[in-house]
Every structure is written in C-alpha cells, then in structure tokens.
Amino acid sequence: MDFNDTPQEAEYRAQVRAWLEDNAAEYRTPPAESWKLPEFIARSKAWQAKKHAAGYTGITWPKMFGGQGLSPMHSIIYGQEESRFHVPQGLYSIGLGMCIPTVFTHGQPEVIQRYVPKALLGEEVWCQLFSEPAAGSDLAGIRTKAVKDGDEWVIDGQKVWTSFAHASDYGIVVTRTDPSLPKHKGLTMFIVNMKAPGVTVKGIKQMSGGSDFNEVFFDGVRVHDSHRLGAVGDGWKVALTTLMHERLAVGGKPRYAPGYETLMKLAREIDAPDGNPAIAASDVRQKIAQTYINDQGIKLTQMRALSALSKGQVPGPEQSISKVVVAKTMQDLASFALDLSGGDGFVAGADADPELAKLQGSYIGSAGLRIAGGTDEILRNIIAERVLGLPGDMRPDKDTPFNQAVPA
C-alpha cells in the first residue's frame, strides 16, 4: 500500500508539471487583488485556449468530441498540478463538467458539431438551469414550462441558483412540457441561448454578502426543436445523467477553509477560563482531534476513491459522505473557535487578524455549504437509500398528474 503514482501516472504528472512550469508562470502567486469580472473572463478564456492547444482540455472525453480519451486519474492529476498555480478557475467547470457531456450524450449531430468544439476551446461559456424557487431539494418539482409552437418551443418561468449565468452564452434548461403527467414524466431539456430575447439574469446576494449565483427569468423565450436534448418527456432521465457528472466531482473542504491547524494556532494565543493558554485545555484538544478526524478522514476517503480510479475501477459509495461531514465540521469548528476568541472574533474582519477573519467567513459560508449541492438532510437520505438500500421516503405526489398534485 502506498500513496505513490503508478509509473504511467508519474510520467503524465511530470509532463503536466513541466508544461505548467513553462506556461503558468504568471500564476505562481495569487493576484494582488481579485480580478473584476471582465478581466476574470478574459484571463479564463486565454488560459483555456492555451490548455486546449496543449491537449489538457476534455481529458476524459471521447476523442470523437475533441477530448483526449484518457482516464479520470489523468484528469485528477492535471487538476492536482494545476491547483499549485493560481490560474483563473471556475468559469468552465459547470459547462465542461456537466452541460457539454449532456449535449454530446443527448444532442443531435449538428448541435454537437456547432457547440461542443467552441465550448471546449473556451470561446463560449455555459450554465445549467435546473433549480427553481419551488424546486430545490425536490428538483422534479420544477414549473418552468415549454410549449410547442411549430418548430419551436416557448419557455416561460424562473430558474435560480445558476452559477455564472451573467457570463454565459448558452445554458441547458429543464422545462415542464406536459403538466398532465406525473412530476417526473412531463419534463424536457433544451439548449437555450442566454442572450436571446426574454432571458433576464439577476444576481442573488447571499447571506455572506457575496453574489455567486443568479436568478434567471424566461419570458416567452423561443428555442428551436433541434436544440432539444433527448426525447420529449425524457427530461428527468437526461437531467440525471447531468447530475451524475456532478457527483463525480470530488466535494471536499473548500481550499482555504480553516482546519484543525487554525484552532491549534489560535488556542496558543488565547487564554482558557483557567488562565492557561487554551491549547492546554482538554476540551480544545478534543475539538482539534475531532476536526482532524473529520477533515482528514474525508481526505483519506477521497484517496480511497482515487485509488480505485487509479486501478481502473469505479469508486465505491464512500465519496457520498464527503460534503455532509466537511460542511458541518467547518461550522462547528468556526463556532467553537469564535466562541473561544470572545469579542475579537465578533469584530468584523476580526480587527485585521487574518485567522479570525477566515473563521468568520467560514462560520457564515459553512451555513451555505451545508445546503448547496444537496442539504445535509438530502445527502443522508441518499446515503441511506443508495448505499445502505433503505426504502425511500413516502412520495405521495409521485404518480399524480403534476397539475393535480395537492401537498399532503
């Protein structure tokens, strides 16, 4: 048992590393101040084009769609190496990670030809339009409707929690095309032009003050039938393949989130109630131990999955515990540490103490992380049902026509 690359993996890693050394030199250190949106987009596009030319895009995609036809392990190795640099990140993760695989799996040939190459090259940005105000955890409860009109469909409704909608050229959208069918049956998915008339994008301000998501309003937006993904009424199945790609993404702790070391450092500087440094207090030490066990346990669990990938196997279900552990551990750690720090941890920006400021950000941010991408409650359901085989919750509306379902 070891944590080393196989010879093939080591070779690929060396090649990636050499290329990054030559090409990502300007990103060796973080930017002095964070980029404004236009600069972020420009830099993202330039970096994607560079990667594309060198063969580091679509690493796991089939070659026929412009990909490299390599294993997930190659993609992970590239990601590990790239993460040592501060290159612009995130603009393409939804589009290339989820939207385009859905397009080339379910789209018609001309549509694939039109959209996939430009997306991979980074020329066009994509977003995913699934969640709605009344359909969060219960994704199949969406109400945005699409009505056939000749060769076109007319879309009306509202989506929410859409990342990068304001920077996107296209999106994939799930709509309800037949409300007389049960909720999972009457859905259809389309490609939509985000610049089309009738599309309005509005930023959502979060509790943290940041604005990472958007609301998107559709008001009589027209889409040609050629831009349908999958058959009419198959939207739920198509959406599931999209979401499967999401699940493969490793959901660990946010890169800069505080961990047990933060508490260890803080506790050396703060007095416990008995006047000794807090690091000597056993309740603080127990919290350090628990935080290490949770955070490091998830990292190690991810390594188990990587090992399976490395052997060409499909990872087991262990991964599904990742976010539910990481998010609550973040909140508990931040709460404990801020408690310990008294008034200092309550003053905004923590009076220029960067560790405390990070903990404050983590206290707010973790509340969102416990929800985004599946709440703690939904994830426990998934673990219990898909991993342990327990029966699903009662779903009284499952077989009722959508337009006749009455909440129980």
Place this chain on the structure above:
Amino acid sequence: MDFNDTPQEAEYRAQVRAWLEDNAAEYRTPPAESWKLPEFIARSKAWQAKKHAAGYTGITWPKMFGGQGLSPMHSIIYGQEESRFHVPQGLYSIGLGMCIPTVFTHGQPEVIQRYVPKALLGEEVWCQLFSEPAAGSDLAGIRTKAVKDGDEWVIDGQKVWTSFAHASDYGIVVTRTDPSLPKHKGLTMFIVNMKAPGVTVKGIKQMSGGSDFNEVFFDGVRVHDSHRLGAVGDGWKVALTTLMHERLAVGGKPRYAPGYETLMKLAREIDAPDGNPAIAASDVRQKIAQTYINDQGIKLTQMRALSALSKGQVPGPEQSISKVVVAKTMQDLASFALDLSGGDGFVAGADADPELAKLQGSYIGSAGLRIAGGTDEILRNIIAERVLGLPGDMRPDKDTPFNQAVPA
C-alpha cells in the same frame, strides 16, 4: 417567586408528614435486602390498606368512586412526603393510575361497583394490556382479536411489556373486534380476569438481566359483554384516555440514577491523560456542566408544571421534554464516565466500587429508558406535532381496512 407551599399546601403536607411519621416508621431505612415477590405483594397490600384507611388513596379521584376529591397538588405532596420513606412501591401504580380511572370513566355501574373499591383498597391488583410485538410505537396496530359469541367475547392473541402481569388479578385489554375497519376504528376494550382459563403470563428477561415486564398470551379467553369498557369500536378513544393518565405522571430521572455529582466524585479519583486528576480537565468539567444543565433543567421544568398545578392551572406542554432529555443524558453520562474509568468500569460490579457499579447499571438501563413509554423518536414527534403544531408523519394505512393494509 418562591419554591414554598401555599398555606393550604403546607397544612396538608404537615398532616401527611405527621401521619407518615406515625405509620411508616418501619420504612425509614431501605430493606437490608430487596423483598422477594410474595413479601413485596404482602407488604404492598398491607401498606395500601393502611393508606386507604387514613384517606391517602385515590387522592384526586371523585368522591363518588371512593376518592378524596382533592387536587393533583395534594397527590404530589403526598408522593413527595412518602418518597422520604422506603415503602413498597409500584404494585398499584398502573392499576390505580391508569386502569381504574378508565374503568370508572367507561365501565357500567355494576362493574364499577364490583371492581373499583377493591382496587383502591389494594385487595386486587391490575395491569394494562396494550402493546403487542407488532404494535409498539404504533399502538393502533394491535392484532389481538375479540370475537362475539352470544353474551361473551372470545379473546385470542398476545400482549407484551405488561408490568406486574404475574401479580395481577385483572387487566384492561385492547382488542381488535372488526378487522374490516381502518386500524383505529375496529378496536374495543375489555376488563379481563388474569386468572381465567387461557391466560398465560411469561416474564421477559431484559438486556439488563432483570425481568420487569411480561408477555401475556390469550388463548380462547372468555369475557362477558358487561366487562366491555366503552362502546364496541371505541377502543382507541378509550385507550387514549388511559394514556392521558400516563402522561400526567411526571417522567423524571430514575430515583437512584447517577448524576453530575457522580462524575464530579469519580473525576477526583481518576487521572486524566495528562496525569492530573480528571476533575481538572476541561472536557470533564464541560460534561459535568452539561449533565447539570440537562438533569436540573428537567427538575426545574417539572417545578414549573407543579407551580401551574399549585395555582389550579393545567401545566403547559413543557413536561413532554422530560424523558427524552433524561434518558439520553443518563446514557451519555454513563458512557463518558465509564470511558474515563478504563478497565475498572468494565469489570462487572465494578470490583465493588458502588459508584462505578451504578454507572454500569445506568449505561445498560438508559438504553431501555430511551425506549420505554415512548422512544426518543416518538417523543420528538409528539413535541413537534402537539406542542409546535407541525403536521403528522404520512400514515398510508390510516384509512385502509386493517385486514387489507399492505406495508409501504
């Protein structure tokens, strides 16, 4: 605000105390060894007769049924004073607390006349036959059936968790008299003679090794229709009034269960990992604090309810949190303290250390307390639904004929 009796309460307490001083002197100290069943029953009967003669039985019952017609506060004061002595306890608590009130509320006059006085005098012991192997939390799922045969009913089935069934003369039993109706509708309650042919009582050994409950088997047991309690098909409603009497019982921590003082004492004698006495370790101190907050919080909550009673009001719903807090606190404390004590807390009888032995008993016993009289889960449902007004769980079988219900 004070914790004092009102003048009327103080007068009653003084009277009770004087009577107990005169009459319970032999019970001032605990018995050298615990009584065997026949002695326990004999002593219980003698003590009950003495109380009855002095007017301390049926304190809250209407006078027409032989009671004293006094307030719940009087009953509580009597109980508080009696608990300072080690009188035989428990034989009549189910019978007089739950069964007989059901009998005099729902029974026919001749039946009341026949049974209530002897029960109050302690001559006859009663038990309650509700739970079944397939009907624990879901009490309305009982299957024991009663079939009409002329003026009589014939009962077949099995009950479980019956306290004192082996010492009882009579019991009240819920049966299914019409399985073609939905589960709550087809039930009927009867008085049953526990010495009748076809009644078999078998003790249940618990995980603790003790045997506080019984299984009761009914094999063609005949009951005259005059012994029906309430109308045919009204058994659920009748059972609810019985259970309401149970709810009024204050469900606090078992009298001799370890509390925060136990941990405090233990931690002075044990070394923490750093070599200092464990009482100096902040995680131990936090556990002491949390145990105090939970246990004492429940005692104080009960005092809030008593204050309402004392003012002649109906206590609020605060009481409902009692058992769910107390049982888990017991388990957590016992587990923590036994952990702390290493091998010593694992050796049976804890090598003659009475504190550790008590903690071991508490570790096992608390697992039962978290279940008996409503599991943690059922109690949280009750708090959420009855106190906070949240909707009930989905009950797919609620309106289905009992004999056609298929588990979802």
Place this chain on the structure above:
Amino acid sequence: MNFDFSDEAKALGEQARKLLAEKAGTGPARKAMAADSPAMDAALWAEISELGWTAARVPEAYGGLGLSVEEVAQLAEAAGGSLAHVPLVSTLLGTEALVLAGSEAQKARYLPGIASGATIATVAWSEPGAVNPATVKTEAKADRLTGTKQPVADLPVAHVAIVAAAGPDGPQLYIVDLAGADSTVVETIDLVRRHGRLTLNNTPAEALGTASDYQDWLDRAAVITAYEAIGTAGAAMAMTVDYAKTRVAFGQKIGRYQAVKHKCADMYIKLELARAHALHGLAMIGTNGTELRQAAAAARVASLDALAYCAEENVQLHGGIGFTWESDCQFYYRRNRALVAALGPRGWWAERLVRALEQRNRAAA
C-alpha cells in the same frame, strides 16, 4: 410552589411583545442594517421610555417604578425576540449594576435620567485579547482608567458606560461618563446592533461597588441576557416552524419529514431547558438565594446553546433561500455571535457553573 413569573411581569412582557411586534422585528432590522441608517430607532426609544420600560427597575426614589428583575427579564426577552433597534438591554444591564452597587450619589446622578429615557447606558468589559469577563486588563489608577474596550454594544448612542477594569481586588466596575469620550464605531458580524470602541486614556471614572459586586452583577447580567437570547432563539424557532408548516417538497409539507420535525423538537427542548434555568436565576435573585451563581451560569450556557442551535438550523431548514441576503434567517445567525460576545463565551460560563457546584458540594460536606 410559585415558580413562575408574577402576573404583573407577564402583563408587562405581553405589552412589550405586542408593541415590538408592531414597531420592531425583521423589517425594521433590515432597514437598520443599511450602513447609513441611524444607530438606533429614536422614535421607538421615545415610545418605550414613555411606557416606562427603562424606569421599570429604577427605584421609585429615583423616579422609577421600582419593579423586580422579573420585569427586566420580560423586557429583555421581548427585545431579543423582536431584534428591536434600541439600546434597551444595554441600558437594563447598566441599570442593574447601578441598582445593585451604586452609592446614593451615583444612583441619584444616573437613575432619574435612565428612568426617563434621557440617559442611555451600556456596559463595557470586552477588550482586544480579553476573551472573558475575568481577564480585563484595563487599568484603574486613582479613579482614572486606561485601556481599550471593544466591542461595546450600543456605545455609539450611549451616554454612560459601566466599565470593567482591573481594580485593587481584581476586576470591578467603574462608571465612565461618555460625554467627550474617545469612542469610535466598530463593525461587527451583527449588522443591526451598533458596537463601538471606547479608548480610555487616563479617563476619569468612578468606582461602582466592589470586586465582589462585579461578580454579583455578572450573575444578574447572565440571567438578563439569557432572556434576551431566549427571545432571539424563540423567534428563530418560530420562523423555522412557520416555514416547515408551509414549504412543500416531494409532495409534502416539509414539517412532515422527521429530519425537519425532530430538529424543531430539539429547538424546543433546548429552549425549555434554557427557560427553566433562567427562571431559576430570577427566583434566586428575587429571594437572595444561595444558588444564584450556578443558576445564572446554567442559564447563560443553556441559552447560548439554544440560540446557536436555533439560529444555525433555521438557516439549514430554509434551504437555499435561507442563505440569501433577502432572507430573515441571517438576523438570528448574526445576532447569535453578538450575544456570545456580549457577556463572554460558553466555556467560561460552564467553568463558572462547575466551580459553583463544587463550592456548594464542599459547603454541604
């Protein structure tokens, strides 16, 4: 047994909750959150002063109503539940210190103004690097104080600060007149309640009681702020319960799911435990009972636990919408941190509780 609020206190609480439901709440809190909004709701302050809330605890001899700490608790709970943008709890805490430990002259100087609402008080114990009420480093020399106090709740609107500083026998309270004091605004995680920094540089001050009075005041302050936290936690719980009764997912009201409903039950359980200990604290204050120290510390710890749980799970059970700026969840989530900072962290108070229990056990032995 009479372990309950007096009818008078209940009536005042009822009045307070009714008025604040109308004049305060998350709507006004959202307005107050705006950077350019006033540091308090002056109209509301005038109205509650008029109603005698600030006079409640002030003895009649100083123009007050001479009511008990039970009334103060009711007001604190109402203020906490409504997030009222007024320096009521700060003033009540300052009043309690003056009533407990003030000399005749001090009472005569400050209490009439407090009773009328003209004088706003606050308390200042927290310092950079001093994480609990026992470790204040501000120095007192010949009735002059030197040190930095922050974050101090409601400092931007206060006229007088009750300041904890290291006195001859350990930390104790001092009175500092804020006219002309060096006071600046300090931003905090709580965007509604205003906080400040008070820089003391050989600043004139007057000792308020003894080191022992400071400890006694801490007990009273713990009980009063426990009620404030109970109010805030109760409001967060009510918001969760309301949402669980109406929000539908998977064809059911989400309140039908045990994951949701059991969290609501746990909120209620934690709140009831906090209420029990806080009431115990009030009873001990009212009867000069020997269990005040333990009751106050237990009330503080239990109320902070209830508030943290209610505030955090309120966001969680609202799902995505709960994490938006537009949602009211953030008010409780942020106020949670304000109330921890207001009187020192859970751990310190749990330690104080255990020490009180040990002392009682030693005394009983």
Place this chain on the structure above:
Amino acid sequence: MNFDFSDEAKALGEQARKLLAEKAGTGPARKAMAADSPAMDAALWAEISELGWTAARVPEAYGGLGLSVEEVAQLAEAAGGSLAHVPLVSTLLGTEALVLAGSEAQKARYLPGIASGATIATVAWSEPGAVNPATVKTEAKADRLTGTKQPVADLPVAHVAIVAAAGPDGPQLYIVDLAGADSTVVETIDLVRRHGRLTLNNTPAEALGTASDYQDWLDRAAVITAYEAIGTAGAAMAMTVDYAKTRVAFGQKIGRYQAVKHKCADMYIKLELARAHALHGLAMIGTNGTELRQAAAAARVASLDALAYCAEENVQLHGGIGFTWESDCQFYYRRNRALVAALGPRGWWAERLVRALEQRNRAAA
C-alpha cells in the same frame, strides 16, 4: 496511488468472514454467554489455526506465513464482526509485539507455537486504578514483576501474556509465561469474551524490547483493534439496517422514516471515517511512514466513536425488542465496553493524536 488493501489481504478477509459467518456470530456467542460454557470455542480455534490465521503475521523463519499487518487487520475485522469466541485478536496483538520487538531467542521460543495455534497469547496492560496505557504501576525489578493486571482479555485460555510494566525508561512490555501463574476469572460487562486477573508477585518475566517499542506497539495495536471495532460496529449497523428494511410501524417500513434512516446514514459515515484512518494506519505501518502515531490514534478514536454510536442506536432503533435478553443487540452494546477497555479510553487517544499533530507541526516549522 494504491491506498487500498492488497488483493491477498482481501482474499484472506473474504475467507475469514465466510468461515466465521458459518461458525461464529450471535448464535454461538449466545451459547458462549452461558456461565458454564467453555472459555473459548476450541474447535473453531483448531480450524482457524489449521487455516494459518495465527501464522499469518509470523515470519517464515518461525514457521509462519510472513504476511503483512494488512492481513492481520482483515482477520481482526472478521473476528470483531462475528464476535468469534476465540482468542484471535489477543493472539494477534501479542504476535505483533513479538514480531516488532522480540529478540531472536524470544521469537524462536514463542512464534512457532503461535503459528501452529498451540500457543495462545494475550496482552495485559490494564490495572485497577490505571485507566490508560501510560499509567501502569506494575513494578519491574531484575526481570521480576509485581502488580495486578485486570481485566485481561482471554487470560483464562492464554499461555503467554505480554505485560506492560514500569521499566527503567517508562512503561514497557514484558513476557510472562502463564504456566503456573496466579490467574483468576473476572466477570465483566461483556458476557461473551472471557477476562481474567493476573496477579504478579515477584513473577519471572523477560523484557520485550524497549519503552519506545511499547509506544510503537501501541500504535500497531490501535490500528489492529480499530479494525476489530470496525468489524463489530459494522455488524451492529447491518443488524439495524436489516431491521429497518423489514419492521413495519404506522403502515410503513421504519426505514422510510428519516429519524431511522438518518441514524443509519450516520452509522455509515462514522464507520467510513474510521475505515479511512485505520487504512491510513496500515499504510503507515507498511511504509514505516512518519504519520503512524497520528493515524493510529485517529483510527482508535474514530473506531470507538463508530462502535459506540452503532451499538447504542442499534438497540434504540429496535425499540422494546432490542432491549430484551433474547435480542442480539446486547452483544454489540456490551462488546462496545470491552473494546474501550481493551486499549484505553477515547480521551487518552485523542490527546495522543493532538500531541502527534503538535509534534509534526513543530517539525514542519
């Protein structure tokens, strides 16, 4: 990356689980619980010795198979999951000490017998009043030990005990031949596994390695017993999940209720975290990695947490039936306490983990 068991270890584990599913489990455990039953299942012991399980870790030079600690972990998990009434884990822990720290002569004397199954080993560190592996008080003077060891797992059937005693440089291991030793049976909360008291009164013993070897052995023992605990916890979880899939209440399988299903999910989460750290420990043993101390301590703590939770909630989710003597829930509930006692409590290991993290941080600085 190859962070996984070897195929060989997996195959041995598969064999062990299969055999023990047939020959051990709660049925035989119930028979073993009877007071007059033998102290071990001799037939099963003969069979597993025959299969080479006790030989797995013994080097080939001493008649063993020379396999790695990965195989030991697989066997420990299978033993823990099946509650097998044999002294397998005790013998594996003793073997590990001999392999790690034994002299040529010591290995030659004991390992061949262990490999063949003729020699049963156990380890004895616990003492009355000594609550963790660092506080042993048994005295070592000129290769003679004086003190009392209890509870010692499998002592009634063991031939040799690896005993921790206070040596010249702190606690370390000694070998005590149990022929003629003063050993009595000690009843414990675990009614299946037998324990004993070993009274040492100037008893001949031989030092096994150094004080530092004792610490290294503790790391290995923590990883091995973590797998035993994972096995037991996994069996308790499986019992809960099976019940939740079949038991019906209120017209639904109880596994549909989120209160039930989320507890099952939490069991799984805790088990996976324990598995991750235990595997980390194995990897560190296999590569002589610098993170062994922290990995071992984390594995110990995480596996004890998983076991306590699975054992306790298994009873809870079975409801009334789970609390009966006839239910199998009690085996896991009681074994939970045995595994805590086996190598010292959670708190001590958490402290050891933090010290290891501090040391690493200092080294990195």
